[in-house]
Amino acid sequence: MDHKATPLNRKFWTPGVLVMLVFMIAGAISILARFTGGIGYVTNLTNARPWGLWVGVDVATGVALAAGGFTTAALAHIAGKHYYEPITRPALLTAVLGYTFVVLGLLVDIGRSWAIWKPIFNWNTNSVLFEVAMCVMVYLHVLYFEFFPIVAEQFKGRVNLPGILSSLNGLVDTILKVGDAVIGKVMWVFIILGIVLSCMHQSSLGSLMLVAPTKLHPLWYTPILPLLFLTSAFSVGYPMVVFETTLATSSFKLESEMNILAPLTRITIFILGTYMFLKLGDMVYRGTYVYLLDGTHQTNSFIVEILFGVMIPWTMLLFDRVRNSRRGVFIAASLIVFGVVLNRINVFIVGYKPPLSENGYFPAFGEILVTLGLIATLMFIYRFVVTYLPVLQAPKEVS
Numbered sequence: 549m550d551h552k553a554t555p556l557n558r559k560f561w562t563p564g565v566l567v568m569l570v571f572m573i574a575g576a577i578s579i580l581a582r583f584t585g586g587i588g589y590v591t592n593l594t595n596a597r598p599w600g601l602w603v604g605v606d607v608a609t610g611v612a613l614a615a616g617g618f619t620t621a622a623l624a625h626i627a628g629k630h631y632y633e634p635i636t637r638p639a640l641l642t643a644v645l646g647y648t649f650v651v652l653g654l655l656v657d658i659g660r661s662w663a664i665w666k667p668i669f670n671w672n673t674n675s676v677l678f679e680v681a682m683c684v685m686v687y688l689h690v691l692y693f694e695f696f697p698i699v700a701e702q703f704k705g706r707v708n709l710p711g712i713l714s715s716l717n718g719l720v721d722t723i724l725k726v727g728d729a730v731i732g733k734v735m736w737v738f739i740i741l742g743i744v745l746s747c748m749h750q751s752s753l754g755s756l757m758l759v760a761p762t763k764l765h766p767l768w769y770t771p772i773l774p775l776l777f778l779t780s781a782f783s784v785g786y787p788m789v790v791f792e793t794t795l796a797t798s799s800f801k802l803e804s805e806m807n808i809l810a811p812l813t814r815i816t817i818f819i820l821g822t823y824m825f826l827k828l829g830d831m832v833y834r835g836t837y838v839y840l841l842d843g844t845h846q847t848n849s850f851i852v853e854i855l856f857g858v859m860i861p862w863t864m865l866l867f868d869r870v871r872n873s874r875r876g877v878f879i880a881a882s883l884i885v886f887g888v889v890l891n892r893i894n895v896f897i898v899g900y901k902p903p904l905s906e907n908g909y910f911p912a913f914g915e916i917l918v919t920l921g922l923i924a925t926l927m928f929i930y931r932f933v934v935t936y937l938p939v940l941q942a943p944k945e946v947s
Contacts, residue, residue: 553637553938555702556800560935568924568931575921578914579656587659590914596904599657601911604896605919606653608753609889610646611684612781616792617643617691618746619785621739623815635808637698637939638796639789644691645926651688656918676755683749690742693731700728702937751778757895765899766836767850772826773895779823784888786812786819787861787881794878796940805941806874813871813880817862820884824858849890849898857887 582590593600620639623632655661667681704724707717731738754777757764770776790809797804831837839847861883870876897909911919934940 553634553698553941555938556935556940558800558935560932565928565931568928571917571920571924572928573921574917575919575924578917578921581914582656582918583661587657590912590918592909592912592915596902597909600897600909601915601919602653602657604893605889606922607650607657608892608896610650610653611750611753612777612784612888612892613788613885614643614646614650615746615750615781615785616788617646618743619782620789621694622743632808632812634805634941635789635793638793638934640691640694640698641930641933641939642788642792644695645930647684647688647691649922649926650684653919653922676752676758680749680752680756683745683752687742687745687749690738690745693738694735694742696731697728697735698937698939700724704728746781747778750781751775753777754895757900760900763900763902764895765839765846765850765901766834767831767839767846768895768899770830770834772830776823776826776830779819779826780888780891783816783820783823784884786816787884790877790881791885794874794881796934800934800940802940804874806872806877809877810871813865813877816884817865820858820862820865824854824862827854827858846894846899849894853887853890853894856883857890858884861887 578590587593591600591602616639620632620636655664658664667678668685672678704721707721707724708714709717709720751774754773754775757769757773758771761769790812793805793809796802840851841847861880864870864876864880864883870880
């Protein structure tokens, strides 16, 4: 299939979009309560337990699931596999939205949100968190630069601002044309920079937990945690593209892109297999398999993570019948996405237990509403963007 990306131009206000809007409003109310009543007003966080759902899901998981952006860019542009370019725009949009909401999640989670800019001028080069902050900040700008040509493609030569703003039509059109031309010439710089930055902060998120050997359960604490975070991000990159593309084509009743998605699963077999080998090999080498039968909720969560999130989908993808089946590929990709999500939750929430934290942690209703609100907003903006900008390949509808 070889079709130019086009705006969908579908009816926007559907029942599904209205449901998203309800969650967005509920999340906005909870965020307002957080900033007026304090972080303790809407969360179950304490001085002994300073992070929870927002770090584990909104930040760590969001960063991991946005990996499809740099993995697809590496495949299509760096490796020269332009056959995969039809899925680079949806993957890029997912990455842009994912990292945007990572930043928004941080703004909600940080106690003094107004000080989030300080790492720009106050450098602590011995801090892993500083490296993560700078990489995420720079990479987010790189993603917006990469997305700019899509906006320019839709509006240059057709700028028609309303009312008094119409006097700016010529200026805006010139900005779009010049910006598109300049960015197009140096796009390779942004692509390489994005891949390098992504590899740096994906691994550094794992490095954050290396300072907590007495707080993180032995099943997850390991000196190679940065490597595991990096390889798991690589592992979920293409499955996330499969997951997102399949949902989009099914939701909008578009032509299937199995001819593009199926070959990605062959790459996933190797990458996910590498992650599984490192994960299980490290467990055997350190002897932490002795915890597998202790019956705690941490152990049970680890077993679910490694069994359903790694071993089963990897085994499924070994079979041609699964790789060539739209449903089979989607199920395998969904399991891999689930496995990485659960891994981040396990590392930052389930397996993390500070010695001074006497009571167990479970997110408050306000925390859950904020997370659901951010996810609904991400989906809302995704729907809006693909409706009015050329992101998806939409040659025709299929019944």
